[in-house]
Amino acid sequence: QSVLTQPPSVSAAPGQNVTISCSGSRSNIGNNYVSWYQQLPGTAPKLLIYDNNKRPSGIPDRFSGSKSGSSATLDITGLQTGDEADYFCGTWDTSLSAVVFGGGTNLTVL
Amino acid sequence: QVRLVESGGGVVQPGRSLRLSCAASGFTFSSYGMNWVRQAPGKGLEWVAVISHDENNRYYVDSVKGRFTISRDNSNNTLYLQVNSLRAEDTAIYYCAKSGHGKKVTTTNFDYWGQGTLVTVSS
Numbered sequence: 289q290s291v292l293t294q295p296p297s298v299s300a301a302p303g304q305n306v307t308i309s310c311s312g313s314r315s316n317i318g319n320n321y322v323s324w325y326q327q328l329p330g331t332a333p334k335l336l337i338y339d340n341n342k343r344p345s346g347i348p349d350r351f352s353g354s355k356s357g358s359s360a361t362l363d364i365t366g367l368q369t370g371d372e373a374d375y376f377c378g379t380w381d382t383s384l385s386a387v388v389f390g391g392g393t394n395l396t397v398l
Numbered sequence: 399q400v401r402l403v404e405s406g407g408g409v410v411q412p413g414r415s416l417r418l419s420c421a422a423s424g425f426t427f428s429s430y431g432m433n434w435v436r437q438a439p440g441k442g443l444e445w446v447a448v449i450s451h452d453e454n455n456r457y458y459v460d461s462v463k464g465r466f467t468i469s470r471d472n473s474n475n476t477l478y479l480q481v482n483s484l485r486a487e488d489t490a491i492y493y494c495a496k497s498g499h500g501k502k503v504t505t506t507n508f509d510y511w512g513q514g515t516l517v518t519v520s521s
Binding site for chain 1: 442444498504508511513
């Protein structure tokens with residue numbers, strides 16, 4: 289049971305948009321920055337979003353992040369087949385003094 | 399370019415120990431916090447530990463406290479994870495990950511990851 293809650297799977301057609309949610313509490317998302325990671329099959333995770341809504345260089349603006357209260361969302365617009373992957377949210381938990389991740393969301397581009 | 403290369407994984411019996419290493423290059427290693435994150439087969443990510451740039455701060459996930467020790471050698475640009483009293487549930491790919499926020503350890507801005515090293519705990 290992960291501290292952060294994500295939907296196990298989402299799906300959409302190429303060209304459509306999708307939103308992945310990440311729900312937590314005041315001790316984690318509510319008071320700390322959120323990051324998002326993309327993990328393609330058989331590879332290491334890749335940073336997509338940090339500090340709630342910032343993109344590292346090289347990440348297309350089709351990927352965006354936001355936070356409100358104790359929840360965060362990752363939006364992906366103009367889906368491509370290459371976006372099929374697992375997506376994880378993560379943040380620091382002040383009460384646990386630890387990093388916590390969501391259980392991951394598997395994105396299928398139909 | 400930044401490169402992180404893990405090593406030291408393998409098949410080990412329950413109760414035994416291993417030392418994992420992560421060789422870093424392409425950045426000023428001594429200026430950044432470093433993390434270990436693991437992923438059991440077919441499962442999600444689990445953060446294991448973080449160490450500050452100067453070794454003065456270390457944090458661990460509860461399930462490894464007292465068994466795992468994170469350390470670093472800034473003169474050799476290497477991160478370590480000593481894993482003792484291994485259990486079946488420690489079976490996972492272990493990744494090292496660089497903090498993108500420099501000296502801050504309470505962050506999940508992990509901007510670079512290694513390819514991982516597999517630890518299998520089995521009798």
